[in-house]
Amino acid sequence: MPATVAEAIEAATARYVDKNPRSKPLFEKAKASLPGGNTRTLLYAAPFPIIIRKGEGHKLIDEDGNVYQDFVGEMSAGLFGHSHPRLQEAIISAVKNVGLSLGATNPYEQRYAELICSRFDIDRIRFTNSGTEANLHCLAAARRYTGRHKIMVFRGGYHGSVLSFPSDASPNNVDLGDWVIVQYNDPDGVKKAFSENKDIAAVIVEAIQGHGVIPATVEFLKTIRDETTKAGAIFIIDEVVTSRLSPGGLRKLLGIEPDLITLGKYLGGGMPFGAFGGRADIMSVYDPSVPGSLTHNGTFQNNTVMLNAGYVGMSEVYTADAVELLNNRGEHMRRKLAEVFKGTKFCVTGRGSLMCVHATNTGMQPSQMTCWDDIAAVDALDLRKLFWLDLLDAGFWVQPRGSIALNLQTPEEAIREFIDATARFCDKYRALVALPNAS
Ligand SMILES: Cc1ncc(COP(=O)(O)O)c(C=O)c1O
The missing domain is CATH 3.90.1150.10 (Aspartate Aminotransferase, domain 1)
Incomplete structure (x- = not known):
């Protein structure tokens, strides 16, 4: 030995x-x-x-x-594990019967959007290619809606490849100057940061921090809810990983109501996936019929394989x-x-x-x-x-x-x-x- x-x-x-x-x-x-x-x-x-x-x-x-x-x-x-039979069928059927790269609006985006909105109890949703993109576009929505720029994040937080705040590795971030970084699970730190920064657009947080799989306390999340409401800032819960923990996501289990959530991972039925959504008034910053609205393009974000695999995965398998x-x-x-x-x-x-x-x-x-x-x-x-x-x-x-x-x-x-x-x-x-x- x-x-x-x-x-x-x-x-x-x-x-x-x-x-x-x-x-x-x-x-x-x-x-x-x-x-x-x-x-x-x-x-x-x-x-x-x-x-x-x-x-x-x-x-x-x-x-x-x-x-x-x-x-x-x-x-x-x-x-879903590897090669789930029902997902195999859905993927093959999409390739055979629908086709790839339509370059057009298709009926599957509405069908899957409706399912996700009802399951996670949100008004509106937009799809992306990854969780990283979902978070980036979600933050852009919060900035446009509030007209402010600062974002509160938490030490150790991971919101994607160009959006992470580790204390023990070098991040590869865009736009570092605008973050207000607070310790995770520190309600007093949240209050202090709000008192020192009057121009916070949004707070984004994982309700279980993926780095270490550390659950947030309800007190911490409630404090974020209260402080964002008082300050007129947007509260975003990153549910890219944790949405699997109850039919309506972890926030439903905890009884916390954010303004927006972000989703990802398994919801694509094994295909690349991301989505963000929540309050209709905030999401309307992406309504293209409104002059001056934010653009949100992405070649693959309404791709037929993901929309079909995800729909089948969520309606038939992850019930x-x-x-x-x-x-x-x-x-x-x-x-x-x-x-x-x-x-x-x-x-x-x-x-x-x-x-x-x-x-x-x-x-x-x-x-x-x-x-x-x-x-x-x-x-x-x-x-x-x-x-x-x-x-x-x-x-x-x-x-x-x-x-x-x-x-x-x-x-x-x-x-x-x-x-x-x-x-x-x-x-x-x-x-x-x-x-x-x-x-
Ligand atoms: C909490 C959280 N948010 C966002 C992301 C980014 O998702 P993606 O890898 O699809 O860009 C991840 C990925 O691990 C994550 O764990």
Whole structure:
């Protein structure tokens, strides 16, 4: 048994390299045409990423034939699992019977817009190609509507590739000068920022911060609601990930009413997707029949495949019953993982089918994790890496940063196996992961 975490990681990395002889040269080849062999930063992994050949049901198969049970769920976009039969039909039917790239208004945009408006209880919606775009256009709407420019955001927040506010990585942002950055889950910080800035156009917030999967408190969100109302600013909840947590989204579960919401990920039925919507008076800034309205173009935002796959996914597959089942499964899984982690440096945060496994040097508990900076101070990066390598070796597709998004095709048995594998990991490395005073 390795005496240190570094030795354990070295041995686990050697196994990783041994098991993936085909991924390494493919990655080396990719470096000739992609910077660092990568086109999506989050998926980079040292010494090289495992190259996945295909997905089937709830499983992934890599270029070396290794099979994994998928617990990443494409960061929520993979909610339907891989190649869901009903979505396959919808996609093939759209390609065959409707056609691609019509360059015209089609009936599917109205049909899907109506479904989303009724499901998420919003007046109006516009589609985009990604969650990033949804947030950018949503902020543009808030600026136009209020005639103001500043946007309040939160440390650790992620609203897209060019719209993130991490404390531990360098963001690639546009227009940095106009942000008012406040600590997440800090109601007093929100009040103070409003008292110091009279010209805030909007506040945008994740009701569960994706970086660490840290739930917002109701008090925090209520404070944002109250302060935005007083200041005449627009309150936006980024539900790109969290809308899956109840039939009407997380805000409905929490009883918070923002002015606008943004959506993304799974709602495209596996196709690229984004949308933003809410109050009709605010969304009317995009009404093209009104002279001087904002333009919002995007070649693929009414593409027929996404509109059909998304519609079928939401009307036939991710029904209210399916939402309940999936999220109850997640609650059960998180409770079981918490039992397994007792007395160790690991814990798990989250809600419903979204969660994140953490490792800290102090054994910090979820109730103490109110923002990413709480965790960053004690983050045990090396233990997180060991967990990732060990679970991969045991046949579970997980992320180095620990976040998990369950998919609909994952059977209960796979969840039991994941919990057992986690228990084996804790037993195997007990001397390295146990808290000093744990019995
Ligand atoms: C909360 C949140 N907002 C927005 C986005 C951006 O979505 P996309 O990757 O589709 O641009 C993400 C993506 O992970 C997200 O987690």
